Amino acid sequence: MTCKLCGFCCNTMVVKAMTEEDAKIGSFRKNFIKAVRYRGEMYSVFKSECRYLVNGRCRIYRNRPDICKEFPVDKELWGAINPKCGMIGKKNISI
Ligand code: SF4
Numbered sequence: 001m002t003c004k005l006c007g008f009c010c011n012t013m014v015v016k017a018m019t020e021e022d023a024k025i026g027s028f029r030k031n032f033i034k035a036v037r038y039r040g041e042m043y044s045v046f047k048s049e050c051r052y053l054v055n056g057r058c059r060i061y062r063n064r065p066d067i068c069k070e071f072p073v074d075k076e077l078w079g080a081i082n083p084k085c086g087m088i089g090k091k092n093i094s095i
């Protein structure tokens, strides 16, 4: 597994929709990219650039939050959101 440095993860925000209606409302919002259904749950993906991303690089790399260090924690979920990510491995993703 190799990060392709595409920057998608640092440029997006994923919000779990509690209901189908939440997911629908999410699609009305600016910067909405897509909705993803994964294991019966809906997730809304928005474009939202991290303020510490400068010229495609993390400005606080050494002190970045744990979730960034361990990303993607849930490889299958992230694989459903961004199948092109180089960090999700090659195994089939069940959606
Ligand atoms: S972890 Fe995945 S989405 Fe993030 S920059 Fe690397 S390849 Fe892109």
Ligand code: SF4
Pocket: 009, 010, 050, 051, 052, 053, 057, 058, 059, 060, 061, 064, 065, 068
């Ligand atoms: S803190 Fe760094 S690694 Fe984490 S989302 Fe922001 S730019 Fe990306």
